[in-house]
Amino acid sequence: MRYKITIEYDGTNTLGWQRQIDGPSIQEYIEKALLPLSNNQHIPVQGAGRTDCGVHALAQVAHFDIQRDIADWKLRDALNFHLREQEAPVVILNVEQVSSDFNARFSAQGRGYIYRILNRRSPAIIEKNRVWWVPVELNIEAMKSGGRFLLGKHDFSSFRAAACQAKSPIKTLDKLEIYRQKDEIIFEVEAKSFLHHQVRNIVGTLKLVGDGSITPQKVKEILEAKNRKEAGPTAPACGLYLSKVWY
Amino acid sequence: MRYKITIEYDGTNTLGWQRQIDGPSIQEYIEKALLPLSNNQHIPVQGAGRTDCGVHALAQVAHFDIQRDIADWKLRDALNFHLREQEAPVVILNVEQVSSDFNARFSAQGRGYIYRILNRRSPAIIEKNRVWWVPVELNIEAMKSGGRFLLGKHDFSSFRAAACQAKSPIKTLDKLEIYRQKDEIIFEVEAKSFLHHQVRNIVGTLKLVGDGSITPQKVKEILEAKNRKEAGPTAPACGLYLSKVWY
Numbered sequence: 001m002r003y004k005i006t007i008e009y010d011g012t013n014t015l016g017w018q019r020q021i022d023g024p025s026i027q028e029y030i031e032k033a034l035l036p037l038s039n040n041q042h043i044p045v046q047g048a049g050r051t052d053c054g055v056h057a058l059a060q061v062a063h064f065d066i067q068r069d070i071a072d073w074k075l076r077d078a079l080n081f082h083l084r085e086q087e088a089p090v091v092i093l094n095v096e097q098v099s100s101d102f103n104a105r106f107s108a109q110g111r112g113y114i115y116r117i118l119n120r121r122s123p124a125i126i127e128k129n130r131v132w133w134v135p136v137e138l139n140i141e142a143m144k145s146g147g148r149f150l151l152g153k154h155d156f157s158s159f160r161a162a163a164c165q166a167k168s169p170i171k172t173l174d175k176l177e178i179y180r181q182k183d184e185i186i187f188e189v190e191a192k193s194f195l196h197h198q199v200r201n202i203v204g205t206l207k208l209v210g211d212g213s214i215t216p217q218k219v220k221e222i223l224e225a226k227n228r229k230e231a232g233p234t235a236p237a238c239g240l241y242l243s244k245v246w247y
Numbered sequence: 248m249r250y251k252i253t254i255e256y257d258g259t260n261t262l263g264w265q266r267q268i269d270g271p272s273i274q275e276y277i278e279k280a281l282l283p284l285s286n287n288q289h290i291p292v293q294g295a296g297r298t299d300c301g302v303h304a305l306a307q308v309a310h311f312d313i314q315r316d317i318a319d320w321k322l323r324d325a326l327n328f329h330l331r332e333q334e335a336p337v338v339i340l341n342v343e344q345v346s347s348d349f350n351a352r353f354s355a356q357g358r359g360y361i362y363r364i365l366n367r368r369s370p371a372i373i374e375k376n377r378v379w380w381v382p383v384e385l386n387i388e389a390m391k392s393g394g395r396f397l398l399g400k401h402d403f404s405s406f407r408a409a410a411c412q413a414k415s416p417i418k419t420l421d422k423l424e425i426y427r428q429k430d431e432i433i434f435e436v437e438a439k440s441f442l443h444h445q446v447r448n449i450v451g452t453l454k455l456v457g458d459g460s461i462t463p464q465k466v467k468e469i470l471e472a473k474n475r476k477e478a479g480p481t482a483p484a485c486g487l488y489l490s491k492v493w494y
Contacts (some may be wrong), residue, residue: 122338218375
């Protein structure tokens, strides 16, 4: 039986989605929670996206196979019970039995991320580890203007981490919305798939537009340079959320 | 010089607003942050409301007197610097010089609180310690109906903590709004002042209406009984936020 799960997690004190030898990962927390349900057999869990250390998820998707036919809600509650036992910063929002050709990673039609900047003079307290605190006032209209150059199909080499394993730097950015919500600036981005650090490098560059370090037009030049050194620094992980995956 | 400050804090690992001998309090964090600005003289800080252990604030207000004439923004940044040194879960949002007859507690014309319930099957992760997790589905219309009996001027003895020091149990509830926001149920309440635990006892009682344990009409009987034993349990502190104080 193959199950699709939707997962919320707090990436703060983890090494990210992927199983690591040297510390806790979201994948490992879930695989450990599956052990009591599978006679202690290790069941690999495949995620839609490998979020980095410190990155959160509102709705990561994964799948796994288990030799049991359990009601979806029972499996969700059992997994959450075993996640709580581990004090894991992870919770299963939804479980759904799917056909065996469903693959959380390869069947995904698109992925959405949210990035949150807290833009005020005083540091984050209630939203600590949930936002990137930027104390200088950002010009949201300038950031929107700069962001428009990134929409559509481009070679995103300037926004790609050195460690990126994607075969091609060409991606299609389907959505880049930027808006203010109280004292936060929210970025909503969508694409079929992303390069490693692509969202954080876009946000880090648009922040430079917002604080006046570069012009909106400069974003076009950075994109066309196809050179990571031209773009801004990578925005911190704590502001980033994998917010949806669709199939 | 008298200064009015607006404060955000995370009450989770504190004993609440008021200075205590046996653990950290918000008042103490701020008074410690003032020491380097007052030649190490202890300056008492008076808050508008004494929030309990675990209760948060989005905009608590307080005042203090200091023998220095500092620009508002410099004082805010200096206080935030010294709060960070302490790793205090507290930040100053705003500083404003006021006349010497301003009193954060006694000049307040009203106070507003927000209470957040996370109403879904899966426990809170991103909003851990920020909401009360209620896994059973709550009927928001029933809660609104029950809440209407509480609006206006009443003897709120049924919703008053035993430890409450107010002279009279008669208070006027000016606002009680309940609405859904994604998978949360938000309560917004306003009054000139509140009894100890009044908001949490109201929420704890309306939760019983929402889950069908009692009828909306029963809230009227509970109010009229003027007996704390008739009302529901006190809702947890972690969902409560002092959200505004006006003058």
